[in-house]
Amino acid sequence: MLKKLLLGAIALSLTNCLVLNPLGATIDREKGSVAAGRITDAAIQTDLVNSTLLAGRASISILSLLAGDIANIESDKYYVKADVDKCVDEITGFKGFVLGSLITNIISCQDLKSDGYVTGDPFPSL
Structure with a gap:
């Protein structure tokens, strides 16, 4: 009985990860x-503070608006929240x-990889 219960718990936890990770339903x-x-938003905030301190007036660059694209973030994939x-x-x-x-952004955010079992690592995208 204990062996069946243990195997059932392991199977449930594995299917939970297989279903919830690709859907982005897990907490992490x-x-x-969103990423x-x-x-x-972080790039715009940094540009506003830097321009205000250095030039005396607030401004942002067009590259700040493209920060998500520069970081190679794909909107339909999921990423580990701690990495973001x-x-x-x-x-x-x-x-x-x-x-x-x-x-x-170029130095720190280029190593963000998509996460999940269907949509990214450790298996290739479908």
Whole structure:
């Protein structure tokens, strides 16, 4: 009886991951459109602060509006929330203010990979 219960629990947890990860329904995943929006917002915020401190007036570059595309975020895929948080923190942090949002985006956000069993790693996209 205990063996059946244990096997049932393992099967349930595996099917839970197989279903919920690709759908983005787990807590630690974030849809690409949301991740791209957060990265773009961080780049705009960094540009506004930098331009205000350096030039005395607020302005943003067109590249800040394309920050999600520069980070190669695909809106229909899902990404690990902790990786996106790290990217956003680096853009809005000290590195972002010293190097600028574009260079920080290129350095820090290029390693974001899609996550899930159907839509990305560890298996190829369908």
